[in-house]
Amino acid sequence: MLSKPKSADGGRSPFEGSKFGASDDLSRGELFVHVDLDDVWAIGECYGINIPRTHQHVVYEEGVPRLLSLFDELKVRATLFVCGKDLEHGSKVEMLRECLRRGHHLANHGWSHNLSFRKLEAQHIEEEIVRTHSWAEDALGVNLRGFRAPGYAWSINLLSKLAQLGYLYDSSLMPSPFGGVLRFLDARITKLVRGNKREKTQYPLLGDGFRPLKPFLVCGNDGACIWELPVGVGPWLRLPFQASVCLQVGPSYFHFVEALLALSGVSPFVFLLHGADATDFSGVTVSELKRLRYFQMPIEERMELLRLFLGTLVRKRCVHVSEEWFEHRNVIS
Numbered sequence: 001m002l003s004k005p006k007s008a009d010g011g012r013s014p015f016e017g018s019k020f021g022a023s024d025d026l027s028r029g030e031l032f033v034h035v036d037l038d039d040v041w042a043i044g045e046c047y048g049i050n051i052p053r054t055h056q057h058v059v060y061e062e063g064v065p066r067l068l069s070l071f072d073e074l075k076v077r078a079t080l081f082v083c084g085k086d087l088e089h090g091s092k093v094e095m096l097r098e099c100l101r102r103g104h105h106l107a108n109h110g111w112s113h114n115l116s117f118r119k120l121e122a123q124h125i126e127e128e129i130v131r132t133h134s135w136a137e138d139a140l141g142v143n144l145r146g147f148r149a150p151g152y153a154w155s156i157n158l159l160s161k162l163a164q165l166g167y168l169y170d171s172s173l174m175p176s177p178f179g180g181v182l183r184f185l186d187a188r189i190t191k192l193v194r195g196n197k198r199e200k201t202q203y204p205l206l207g208d209g210f211r212p213l214k215p216f217l218v219c220g221n222d223g224a225c226i227w228e229l230p231v232g233v234g235p236w237l238r239l240p241f242q243a244s245v246c247l248q249v250g251p252s253y254f255h256f257v258e259a260l261l262a263l264s265g266v267s268p269f270v271f272l273l274h275g276a277d278a279t280d281f282s283g284v285t286v287s288e289l290k291r292l293r294y295f296q297m298p299i300e301e302r303m304e305l306l307r308l309f310l311g312t313l314v315r316k317r318c319v320h321v322s323e324e325w326f327e328h329r330n331v332i333s
């Protein structure tokens with residue numbers, strides 16, 4: 001059991017240690033592309049609004065094929081984080097099979113996209129992970145190696161459970177002190193769409209806001225280790241750096257944070273997209289969602305910006321698939 005993470009070099013923060021040396025040893029100019037495949041049903045639950053059955057699966061129907069085309073065009077291989085519940089749908093399983101055929105990897109995003117994840121009992125956390133894992137294994141024949149908690153609900157309990165289950169890496173940590181601001185904005189959005197307020201444990205706690213930006217290894221007293229791969233944030237100010245934020249704030253924000261990352265030499269890092277980023281919501285007649293600019297954005301504008309973001313990153317950095325990168329580092333140790 002991982003009671004407390006330990007550091008390989010003793011004196012420093014336990015989270016800065018790595019079995020393979022300090023994270024500064026990691027090579028430079030590298031990037032991981034991740035996609036959280038939260039479908040519209042998960043977005044509806046997040047803001048407490050009802051999504052008609054006909055619109056619940058638009059991300060898989062609309063957004064995922066479009067992302068696959070963009071990845072092909074830019075020669076990007078990504079890791080796609082799957083909610084287990086979606087594996088109950090044959091058409092979604094088929095779409096995930098297509099993702100695998102094109103060289104992408106799948107990872108675990110929990111079963112039900114539970115946004116109180118940080119507060120769940122250990123047994124409930126295990127159920128969320130294991131159920132998705134088993135379904136992916138049965139339906140697709142894949143052994144999921146990575147995990148991201150819904151809402152970036154990072155915790156030591158989660159790492160402990162994942163290490164026990166033999167997972168290679170977790171990517172739930174958003175090392176930004178802006179968790180409180182993000183929770184405030186989330187509450188405002190819920191109010192704006194007149195959704196039902198619900199208890200959530202989204203976004204980082206202040207104490208986790210200054211954890212390392214680069215991958216680091218966490219080992220428990222029992223010797224079980226797991227890599228933590230933080231979600232991308234910029235250096236210094238630690239502004240969130242993911243596609244949905246860049247789409248909403250604009251390309252200047254993207255270029256600003258990307259320039260800071262290049263200047264600081266932070267590498268590798270995760271550029272996170274959501275399936276919704278590449279989804280055309282013009283046919284989704286849910287009035288609550290229509291109140292938000294993000295869902296009003298024309299698909300042409302979304303795709304043009306996503307092409308700009310990914311194209312810029314791919315030109316400057318070498319894209320790796322997380323599963324292969326960590327496997328390799330474990331082998332060479």
Ligand SMILES: [Zn+2]
Nearest residue numbers: 036038150151
């Ligand atoms: Zn999610």
